[in-house]
Amino acid sequence: MKLTYSVIYFALIFTLVGCTVFAKRSSRPSRGAVAWVETSLIIPILGNLIIVLSDIGILTLIGHYLYFLGVNSVLLALVNFTNVHCTGIGNGTQKPTVMYILLFVDTVQLLLNPIFEHAFVLETVTDNGNTSFIITAGFGRIFHRIIDYVIMISVILIFALASVRTPRIYRDRFTVLLFSMTAIALMQTYYIFSESNYDRPVIAYGFFGLVLFYFAIIYRPLRLLDQMLSSIVSDLSDAFYVFDASGRCVWANEQGCKLVGYSGTNYEEVNAELIGMFGSPSESEGRISRVAVGTEENIRFFSLEEKQVKGPNGKYNGSYLRIRDVTVEEHALQDRDKRIGLISLEAYKDALTGVGNIASYNNKVAEINQQLENGPVEFAVVMVDMNDLKQINDQCGHKEGDIYIKGCCQMICDAFNHSPVFRIGGDEFVVILRGQDYTARHQNVKALRAAFEDSFEQTEKDPWFRYSASVGLSESSSADKTFEPVFKRADQAMYNEKKMFKFLHGSYRS
Template identity: 55%
Template sequence: MRVTFSILYLILIFALLVCTVLARRSDKATKNAVAFLESALIPPVLGNLLIVGTSIRITALIGCYFYYLGMDLVMYSLVNFTNVYCHGSDSKKYTPKFIYAILAADAVQMLLNPVFGHAFDIAEVDVEDAPYYKLMPFLGQTIHRIVDYAVFFSVVLIFVWATVKAPRINRERYAVILATMVAVGLLQTYNIFFQYAIDRSMLGYGVFGVVIFFFAIRYRPLRLLDRILSNIVSGLSDAFYVFDPNGNCIWANAQGCRLAGINDDNYDAVSAKLIKIFGDTGQQYEHMTKRMVGSSENARFYVLEENYVKNNKGQLDGSFLRIQDVTEEEQKLKARDEQIGQISQEAYRDSLTGVGSKAAYTRRINELNSEIAEGPAEFAVVMVDMNNLKSINDDYGHKAGDLYIKGCCHLICEAFKHSPVFRIGGDEFVVILHGQDYKNRAQITNSLRAAYKRTFEQKDKDPWLRYSAAVGIAEYASDDNTYELVFKRADKAMYDEKKQFKQEHGSIR
């Protein structure tokens, strides 16, 4: 039996070491507390191994000190674990310094046992034909047991409270840990009052450590998942995350793990990862929202949709988040919008001259009428009507006519460099003057007339390069309540000039 129990203790020590390492490597928020508890269980288990396995008094005595001082360390780590596990991020508010002080004092009085001999001694007995050293408890050992039992009982009460108060999705693991604690406490009590020939009390604590590791680090509640996953069986190419009522991620599919950059069994970092990727909305991603990730050139687009799961009483059991990559759809929409924008630009631009089209001119008229309705405006209208376009088209063809139109338009654009130019008919242009062009309107308009006169008088050039046009201008007046009134005056001024050209040169067509 002694060999069997020694092997069991060795297995437990190895298991606790593995649990310690795995807990340290975990992304769980409770990883440090769990790792501390797992490592704290090793000294008393080792002490129990020395007590059971040795036939040498000094080794058994060392085992007793490992055992009893280790139990104080176990109680300390158990309180720390309970504090973190049950209070979460608020654990610092509940630091039980008084309990820690009592445990420290108990450890000191146990360390003084070699000096005063007040705590315990060991006596040799024969077990399986070999010396075995059995504990002889004194007052100090009784105090030690009272302290450890009081602390253990306090931890059990805290877990009872946590189990009752916990959301249903977490209640199962709280209940299992609580049940394991109670079982360990009962086993320890049984060992004290009905002592076996061989001390086996740390078997229960060793198993308890493995249970703690599983439920605190590896366990994921599955009952809620059965309900939630039935709602999201379609569209498995999307990323899915399942959260408990406190917003802690308890499950994610492969796409979700890949998107958040996590392992498939460490979900504690999911919330922070998602906030880093998509930004903090202040709440969960309630209902549906769209997020852009990355720079504008390499941006990816995601739709985030969260749904809540409630029980029959209307209480929140948890939620699940679906994240859909819609980058391809967004790129198609962007390409379509750019195409529509290009079409719109083409609609507002005259295809021959590149200046504003009749549609652009109509839009600008509406804008000016809105400005006039709001208060006094400041602009002038220049009306330009080309001379001789019909005769050039008839005599030399439309290609020559197009060159003539573009040449006339070029002179207008060169004159009015800071104002929009519109082609509103085959041979008609309108310029709406603003800014510097408006301030220098008389000078610029006269220079345009002079430019037309110079080119028209260059008789050595081809007829379609001898540009000519009539120019009329009118300014907005305070009593003009629409743009059209200003335009009519400019149009009349242009026709007056055109009549004069006809009188001097004949046909104006």
């Protein structure tokens, strides 16, 4: 019997050492927590191995200490693993500090046992000339078992909650560990009441370590889904990503991996690359947006389609992200906008300034409204209203007023040289921002305001060369179903700025 247990313990120890090394080399985010559990499981198994093989009292005592302290080490590592493995399943954010404190207190009282002998005492028993050792339990060992059971049951309950809350397709990575821990707890309870000489549950600890290693490091619950999705999207040029309910990437096609420069199979690391390139994911149920990536010389444009997936009961199960490179389309769109908004067709060109007129503007609004029918569209509106044009016309003449209009228009075009500019009234201009100008909208609006302020303060110049205008900016949101609400917000922002201008400078120039 001793030989059989010894062989099993040796095999489990070497296997757990291998699992520890492999886990450390893994790219999984939970690799550190898994390696800690695997290493901790070696300690109680080693303690039992010493107990089985030893005929010397002091070695047997050391084996018992390794076992009891090793169990605490296992539970400490298991609490840490649970905190890492189940992150994002519930709404809790607190660390398991209470569990850490309980284990620390129990460990201290076990370490004090050589002094007070309050936990257990090793006794020698002779039967027919054969010497063996047994331990007599004290209140410290009872306290030790109570702490262990409290923590083990808490961990089991957390995994039970995770098994219920996680989507079905991802559930087995929790349920298998849940059943394994429950089985170990039951075996441990049976061992306590059966008073077996050899701690058979320790063997179960070893097999639990193998199960945990497999499901936390190697196992991927979406292998069938991998094959299905690969077959469906393999011919697509778009990058495609699938996320679970906690926001972790669980699958990406070949184009998706290439886009973020990733060549592994642990898709969880893709999240950080995507956020670095395109920002944090949307919290809305669905969104279509365009994002500019790179420097101005090597800028690329991408269309992002994000969609949440919910079950029949309305429970959020995950999401997918489809990314398409639209650089060529965006450049064509910008060229078209410039042609229509600036110098193309005479019917759509403002005669004085050369920018788009009201007809061109209405066409652009209709185009955006049509896009909005298919979902949210990312754009911004800049409303510009020249200050004191009427006074310049009345006091200086309409020729000077035209000079003033063209000068203000040129400053607007310089600020937004990648977007169409429209003159929709005598002193009113609208700029519709997409792509690169949308990304830099706040910087460009700030620069335009500063340029108008600097020009206005040049009092040595004639009034019609001191360009000034009030500027308002508004971005689209997921709640906007048409262009009109965005325009109204920009118009209101411009109006508020104009009131401040009149309060500071009045309606007449010096």
